Amino acid sequence: xxxxxxxxxxxxxxxxxxxxxxxxxxxxxxxxxxxxxxxxxxxxxxxxxxxxxxxxxxxxxxxxxxxxxxxxxxxxxxxxxxxxxxxxxxxxxxxxxxxxxxxxxxxxxxxxxxxxxxxxxxxxxxxxxxxxxxxxxxxxxxxxxxxxxxxxxxxxxxxxxxxxxxxxxxxxxxxxxxxxxxxxxxxxxxxxxxxxxxxxxxxxxxxxxxxxxxxxxxxxxxxxxxxx
Amino acid sequence: xxxxxxxxxxxxxxxxxxxxxxxxxxxxxxxxxxxxxxxxxxxxxxxxxxxxxxxxxxxxxxxxxxxxxxxxxxxxxxxxxxxxxxxxxxxxxxxxxxxxxxxxxxxxxxxxxxxxxxxxxxxxxxxxxxxxxxxxxxxxxxxxxxxxxxxxxxxxxxxxxxxxxxxxxxxxxxxxxxxxxxxxxxxxxxxxxxxxxxxxxxxxxxxxxxxxxxxxxxxxxxxxxxxxxxxxxxxxxxxxxxxxxxxxxxxxxxxxxxxxxxxxxxxxxxxxxxxxxxxxxxxxxxxxxxxxxxxxxxxxxxxxxxxxxxxxxxxxxxxxxxxxxxxxxxxxxxxxxxxxxxxxxxxxxxxxxxxxxxxxxxxxxxxxxxxxxxxxxxxxxxxxxxxxxxxxxxxxxxxxxxxxxxxxxxxxxxxxxxxx
Numbered sequence: 001x002x003x004x005x006x007x008x009x010x011x012x013x014x015x016x017x018x019x020x021x022x023x024x025x026x027x028x029x030x031x032x033x034x035x036x037x038x039x040x041x042x043x044x045x046x047x048x049x050x051x052x053x054x055x056x057x058x059x060x061x062x063x064x065x066x067x068x069x070x071x072x073x074x075x076x077x078x079x080x081x082x083x084x085x086x087x088x089x090x091x092x093x094x095x096x097x098x099x100x101x102x103x104x105x106x107x108x109x110x111x112x113x114x115x116x117x118x119x120x121x122x123x124x125x126x127x128x129x130x131x132x133x134x135x136x137x138x139x140x141x142x143x144x145x146x147x148x149x150x151x152x153x154x155x156x157x158x159x160x161x162x163x164x165x166x167x168x169x170x171x172x173x174x175x176x177x178x179x180x181x182x183x184x185x186x187x188x189x190x191x192x193x194x195x196x197x198x199x200x201x202x203x204x205x206x207x208x209x210x211x212x213x214x215x216x217x218x219x220x221x222x223x224x225x226x227x228x
Numbered sequence: 229x230x231x232x233x234x235x236x237x238x239x240x241x242x243x244x245x246x247x248x249x250x251x252x253x254x255x256x257x258x259x260x261x262x263x264x265x266x267x268x269x270x271x272x273x274x275x276x277x278x279x280x281x282x283x284x285x286x287x288x289x290x291x292x293x294x295x296x297x298x299x300x301x302x303x304x305x306x307x308x309x310x311x312x313x314x315x316x317x318x319x320x321x322x323x324x325x326x327x328x329x330x331x332x333x334x335x336x337x338x339x340x341x342x343x344x345x346x347x348x349x350x351x352x353x354x355x356x357x358x359x360x361x362x363x364x365x366x367x368x369x370x371x372x373x374x375x376x377x378x379x380x381x382x383x384x385x386x387x388x389x390x391x392x393x394x395x396x397x398x399x400x401x402x403x404x405x406x407x408x409x410x411x412x413x414x415x416x417x418x419x420x421x422x423x424x425x426x427x428x429x430x431x432x433x434x435x436x437x438x439x440x441x442x443x444x445x446x447x448x449x450x451x452x453x454x455x456x457x458x459x460x461x462x463x464x465x466x467x468x469x470x471x472x473x474x475x476x477x478x479x480x481x482x483x484x485x486x487x488x489x490x491x492x493x494x495x496x497x498x499x500x501x502x503x504x505x506x507x508x509x510x511x512x513x514x515x516x517x518x519x520x521x522x523x524x525x526x527x528x529x530x531x532x533x534x535x536x537x538x539x540x541x542x543x544x545x546x547x548x549x550x551x552x553x554x555x556x557x558x559x560x561x562x563x564x565x566x567x568x569x570x571x572x573x574x575x576x577x578x579x580x581x582x583x584x585x586x587x588x589x590x591x592x593x594x595x596x597x598x599x600x601x602x603x604x605x606x607x608x609x610x611x612x613x614x615x616x617x618x619x620x621x622x623x624x625x626x627x628x629x630x631x632x633x634x635x636x637x638x639x640x641x642x643x644x645x646x647x648x
Contacts, residue, residue, distance in 0.1 A: 009451055015458035022465070080450035102454035102487050105461045153525050168464040170477075172484040179522075194529045217477040218464060 001116055002026045002044070006036040006062065007051040007078070012101075016049060019105040020112075033057030037065060045073045046120065047112055050095070052079040052086055060086070063093040074115045078103065104173035106164040113163045129162055130227050131208055143206035153178050154199045161212060161222035170219040196220055232382040236374055243370055251363045259355050263328065266349050267311040270330035273345040274309060278334045281341055294347060300333055300340040307333040307342070318348065326351045388412035392421055399428055401435045401502065439501055446494040453487045485611060492613040495553075496600070499620040504547040512542045512551070512644075516576055519555040523563060531569045538576040544644045550621045557614045558583050558640055565638065573637075579645040584637045594631040 003025050007013040013029040020027040028045075030036040033056045040048070040062075048066070052059035063075060077090045080101040087098045096115045099108060117125070117136060125137035133142045139155055141148040150158065160169065160177050171192045178195070200212050213223045277290055277297065287297045309332040316327035331344035391410045399407055406429045409421040460480045468476065498504070516538055527534055544551075562572050562585035570586035596602050598619040603612040615631075622629040628643040 009455070011455045012451065012458060015455065015462060018462055019458070080446060080454070100491075101450040102457045102483075105458055151525055166465075168461075170461075170464075170480055170484070172481070191526050191529060195525075215464075215473065216470065217474050218480070 001046045001112075003028070003047050003049060003112065004036070004039055004043075004045040004073075005029045005049045006031075006054070006059065007049070008032065008054050009051075016105070016108065020109065023109060031055075033059075033062065036062055040066065040071055040073075041069070044071075046116060047074045047076060049076050049078060049108070049112070052077060052090070060089055060093060063090065063095055067094055074119050076108075076111055076115060078108070104170070104176065106160070106167055106169050106173055107177055110160055110163045110177065127159070127162055129165070129224075132158075132162070132203070132211075134159060134162065143203055143208040146206050148202050148206055150199070150202060153195055154202070157195055157199055158203075161220070165222045165224050168215050168218055168221050172219075174219065192219075231386070232378055235382075236378050239374055239378075240371060243374075244367065247363050247367055247370075251359050254363075255352075255356055255359045258359070259352060262349055262355075263313070266328050266347055267330065270311065270328060270345045270347060271309050274330045274332050274343045277343045277345070278332070278336065278341070281334070281343075282336050287341075294345060296342075296344040296346075298342040300342050302335065302338060302340045304333075304340060306335060306340075307331065316346065316348070385414065388414060388417045389420075392417065392424065396424065396428075401431060402505075403432070406432060435501070438497075439503075442494060442497040442501065446490065449490050450487070453483060453490065456483050457487065489611050489613070492611065492617060496613070496617060496620055499550075499617070499624050502624060504550050504624065508545070508548060509543045510546045510548060510551045512544050512546075512581065513538055513540050513576060515551055515555055516574065516581070519552070519559050520574065523559055526560075526563050527572065530563060530566060532563065532566055532572055533570070534572045534574070536574045536576075538574065539578065542576055542578050546625050550625065554618055554621050557618050558642075561585075561614055562638070562640075579643065581642040581644070582639060583642075584639045586636060587638055589636075590633050590638070594633055597631055598629075 075095040127134045315324040318325040329346040573584040575582040600616040601612040
């Protein structure tokens with residue numbers, strides 16, 4: 001997957017680039033409106049990560065540009081402005097999703113994956129890793145061919161793990177992923193632990209391996225080195 | 229009470245007092261004039277009769293009705309002219325009437341005559357009646373004229389004031405332009421309009437700069453926070469030792485907390501800025517059910533029993549985003565501060581939303597829990613802004629909220645119907 005990150009803050013842009021490259025993406029960055037337009041005209045991208053505030057223009061205008069030029073790409077808006085108007089305008093202008101800064105990198109990755117799946121993999125709605133297979137259409141999970149009885153949250157959690165394999169997922173990041181913004185009340189809850197515990201139990205009951213490991217003090221990690 | 233009515237009332241009160249005093253003055257002066265005039269006339273009559281007697285006119289020719297002439301002992305001293313105010317029997321009306329009598333005695337041609345002339349005069353109560361009647365009429369007339377002319381005049385004079393009033397009422401901090409005031413010739417209104425104009429322009433500017441500051445602060449803080457978080461997450465995934473991981477974990481948690489605080493404070497500021505106009509109508513029944521089902525798993529994990537009494541089709545005017553934050557915060561609070569195997573009761577009627585939960589008694593007076601950064605348990609990890617946000621949302625939406633702890637139940641009661 002080829003991603004263009006349009007973000008005026010170079011540090012953030014490079015952080016995103018580094019993370020996404022680590023996930024095997026081809027990731028390019030553009031720091032200005034001008035640069036972004038140039039790249040969009042010259043090269044095709046599967047997805048654009050777009051910051052609303054740019055030094056030489058408004059990110060929303062890039063959305064209008066993409067639309068006007070009929071460029072085939074998905075757009076994920078990232079903005080420090082949690083202003084609802086921007087959100088609605090952005091989505092109206094054809095953006096696929098909206099993420100407020102500061103976000104967790106695994107969250108950004110999960111959103112990108114979700115957009116990509118929705119747009120590009122028509123018909124192919126399964127994500128498979130070893131004995132675990134997820135059908136994102138029917139929300140069903142199979143382990144060794146047998147159906148897992150997961151709650152909605154456990155399903156979301158497993159998908160989050162599978163998308164961010166071998167990445168440390170902090171409890172905070174998981175909590176925000178499962179419950180969205182304003183998880184103040186839940187942030188340091190034991191609930192994340194409970195969900196992970198239940199998910200592990202269900203997977204191993206179906207004969208799956210213990211991929212989900214605890215990273216002491218930090219969170220959890222879907223460890224693929226277990227498979228071998 | 230309307231200004232014009234107050235003016236009219238006061239004016240009439242004062243007029244009534246002045247008229248009463250005036251009436252007294254009229255009464256006394258009229259009475260005095262009548263008595264003086266009549267007295268003088270009677271004295272003249274007595275003198276006239278005395279003159280006639282001196283000329284030799286017969287007594288019988290002069291004496292008659294209201295005139296008495298009597299002979300006195302010639303040796304007695306002369307009586308000087310005097311006026312007496314008495315009562316006399318008035319035959320035709322069969323009652324006593326006020327009578328004025330002038331009397332004197334004169335020694336004319338060796339004879340001593342006593343002469344008295346009398347006349348009936350108007351009594352005090354008759355004069356009073358007259359005076360009162362005329363004052364009554366004057367007052368009535370005044371009432372009519374003042375009420376009518378007051379209304380007409382005030383309408384004309386106060387028009388610019390009414391314009392100003394309606395302009396202020398329509399004023400909203402979010403509008404872009406200052407209030408357009410109509411021009412007026414009245415000095416006071418000119419001053420008022422100038423003052424209001426300055427004030428509203430200042431308010432608009434302040435509001436704008438506050439709004440800008442909030443957005444900028446949020447943006448300026450979020451960016452470094454985003455960088456810190458991003459770098460920490462990259463670092464987390466690099467090969468590190470356990471000690472380093474622990475250090476990172478603590479830093480990461482601090483960043484998370486900071487960004488939560490920032491997010492919540494920004495939200496609070498935007499609520500105070502009235503940025504969320506609640507023109508939409510929300511199906512609270514459905515939203516409550518949805519929110520409860522979102523949290524169902526959490527309740528299950530804590531083994532909480534949920535009892536609901538939710539009436540269908542409860543619609544409330546509230547911004548959709550605020551509605552979901554409100555319910556999220558209240559319900560997650562009820563779960564978070566609950567004890568294992570506890571209870572949650574949710575009751576929704578068209579007028580109120582009541583959320584009750586079991587749990588440890590609060591260590592602060594319950595109303596303080598709505599203040600920012602006040603937590604019942606200072607040591608726990610929440611940032612203590614959840615209820616402050618709830619309170620702010622209620623203030624913005626003009627709901628009433630109260631938090632009571634009684635009979636081992638925490639009760640948060642939200643009243644939708646108290647829209648002012």
